Amino acid sequence: MVLNFNQRSPFTFLMCLICTVSLGYGANVNVILEPTATSPSKLPPLSPMEETDPDPVETTQAVFTLDYPRIQIPFEITLWVLLASFAKIGFHVYHKITVWVPESCLLISIGLIVGGIMHSLHEKPPAVLTSNVFFLYMLPPIVLDSGYFMPTRPLFENFGTVLWFAVVGTLWNSIGIGISLFAICQIEAFGVQDITLQENLLFASIISAVEPVAVLTVFEDISIHEQLYIVVFGECLFNDAVTVVLYNLFNHVAALEVVEAGEVFLDIGRFFVVGLGGMIFGVLFGFVAAFTTRFTGKVREIEPLIIFLYSYLAYLIAELLAISSIMAIVICALTMKYYVEENVSQRSCTTIRHVIKMFGSVSETLIFFFLGVVTITTEHQWNWGYILFTLLFALLWRGLGILVLTQIINPFRTIPFNFKDQFCLAYGGLRGAVSFALAFTLPDSIGCKKLFITGTIVIIIFTVFIQGITLRPLLKLINVRKTNRNQETINSEIHKRLMEHTVAGIEDLCGQWSHYYWKDKFMKFNNRIIRKILIRDNRPESSIVALYKKLELQNAMEILDQMPGDISAAPSLISLHKERKNASKSRKKLLSSDVTNMHELLSKNMYKIRQRTVSYTNKHSLPNDITAREILMRRHTSLRRSLRAGSFHGTNASKMSHNYFSLPMGRSLNTGFPPGRLVHTGDGDTESEIDYPSIRRPRRVSSKAAMPLRPLNTLKEVASSVDTVDEQNEEQRGYRRSHLGSNVSRSGHLTSHLHHGSSRNYSEGDHDFEEQQSRLSPHAWVQEPQDNSDVQHPLMRRPHWLPQTPHDK
């Protein structure tokens, strides 16, 4: 395969990929190629059609020629993909649709419409969906998408449950459905006696593969706890792998005339080899990829490529060895992500995420699309009895399966599943893309292939449409609130939410207990050995720093700019005014309509707890971190507010500043911090990105955050309070001094507003706000009011940045 490494944008990459894909298509499509037939196998000539060498025999020269066959394949592919994208755009024009109807439904409907059109025009759909095309080109992006955005921590905490449901659940479903269908087949009335047990099992395994897509978008809205999310997510991911294994297994078995017991055991053994082998390969490739990214510091442009290549390679090699390629690619993505996101630049990180999402959603869209088209255009073999019973059994066995499995696994869980959870799990078992593709690519040696395809399509359409659309109302019904919203007082609403946040916070404080031992061990091993090898600059990990990295604070600051007014200054100023003046507001008479408005305001704007689940469960879009950013931004600005106030109001400072513990941790950052460690100048990214001075984090500045200090330029007083804090720890100052050089050069434009004397301290202080924060907090507790009387002095005392001995404390 020749790939054009046009590294300018992922879009070109996509075009190239599509054209490479066309190589596969080319084998299936009957196209009469021109004598210039070598072109499809070469690079896509993006330039317009060229005329062939003027043929001296022809007398007339055509001025305008049309050479359709030459571009037919890429052209058609592009059109299909474009159509699917338009469909997606169209759905979101009217937002309400996507709330009530899952996106998969919509895609299938569009597919049905297009199929209808094609059918009426007597056109055949492109015969593109062969086994190879599906397994080699369309499935990997989908699985990579799921794997990359899978939240690792909750997954590992629930790993047992997830595997239990995925593996045992799928087996249960397949075998149950298969056997019951076989029983049905024995009944003469339906006329399907010729379907053997193996074939039934094969069919059953195809239709037991569950898809999380629609389910998770519904779960978002209802307050389903995180455990359920992760079980559904994980189950779907791993049961893809299990299904494919079973499919291959039964496919192989179905071809045999007689099944011997020994064979069956071999197959079971093979099953484990396949699963574990996949995992091992995945981990291996993940580590190699992470290791490679360690050295890509100078060649940032190809970082995303490395990720894709290694994942795809893992997939292909697993396919080569006939072990579970899905597991391989998923585990590879999981492993890789953690280390790679530390090594690559912010831009690469964004690119990777975007491209993975793009490929994944394109692939999925195409498959659903084809589903719709194929439904209309193929010949179906319909058999009322068989198909209806299939549907019945699918639902039945899933429900039974969930019930039984939950009973068995509940004692092992710290948070057991109750009946509501079980219902969600059972009812949320929608089938989707994988089932369809597997059915479609059944070998023709199966006699009832058409029947199976019809059956699969029926099940998919039933579950996606009916279950998908009714899931949300049903869940809402179960979750119905007992109290009427308007009868609740504002008081209780606020206090209840406070309590919910508190409980969530304390739960996080307690951590998760059951798997803690292994996780702890692994983290120690990780920190000591693995990180040193795989990560370029190994810093002691501090969570807020990592958090800021992830949150792309520069984007958050863009939000800040868009906010009406100046959120950092205005509210804080007003509140401080009030505090100082002790303004008492006259009691207003509040109308009942006001109260309703307030209820609405509260319900819309109060932060939901456990935002973290919402951010990653939406399969069709990138994780949304707005709330997280808001909270952190606000914390940051409140910190500044408190610092500013603290410099002038002694007593207030201790009151206000003691609030901010959760911003860490100067000590660990500083002590782990070799002096002289400066910003990576090698990073071309940061120079251009930064309008604002970047946060001086001990890590590489290129990664992520740029904290705009524009609103704070007016807060000159910050500097003074920074000074008070500065005195405390000379050691830390020593470190900061070393950064200062680079800082001053970067933040020159900031200093104009400030006291010249404290200017550098100011910029320093802002950049190191985390450090100063921590210095502030322990200090706040012991801070006596008399400390602040010294506030003015540092300003005079230190006109410039010189090492000084702490003169007090």
Add this chain to the structure above:
Amino acid sequence: MGSTSSTLLKIPNAEVLMQETGFSPAHIIRLHDRFKALDKEGRGYLCPQDFGAIKELAMNPIGDRIIGAFFSPGKETVDFSTFVKILAHFRPVDKDRPKEPNSPEPINSRSNKLKFAFQLYDQDKDGKISRDELLKVLRAMLGMQVTEEQLESIADRTIQEADLDRDEAISFEEFRKSLEKVNIDHKMSIRFLR
């Protein structure tokens, strides 16, 4: 868990703690493990930075208040028994505990849970939630689209509803009264601490 009793011996005051808080030995051990894990430098006590290292807590709108609740005024550190006692607030209420007439109220009683919640509002510890304290909490819990006027009117309404003695602040009794219909045990308990 054969080593329960021996591990328990290593924990200082384990018996007393179990008595006071009602935690089972297994929970005490787990809490101790957690305490040790948070106390990365092995000093035997926790300081605010150790709490700050918990990422999810930082993402909590009132995370800093929660952390602050662990530190009694003037103290900079949290030792294990304080840690356990504070967490004991979140144990579900023991419904079948016999009511002894003279024993002190258990830590996880409804009243004590309410006091904990009250403390999260009342940062200056004057026994009342003033309007400004309420405003601060509201601002922390509400998204940024809410304007200052809206916040203030909500705060006013809150005080108006709860304030019975008209002193423009909510005392603990008024707080308790305003929540009399709410199932505090359900709201302020953590299942796995049972």
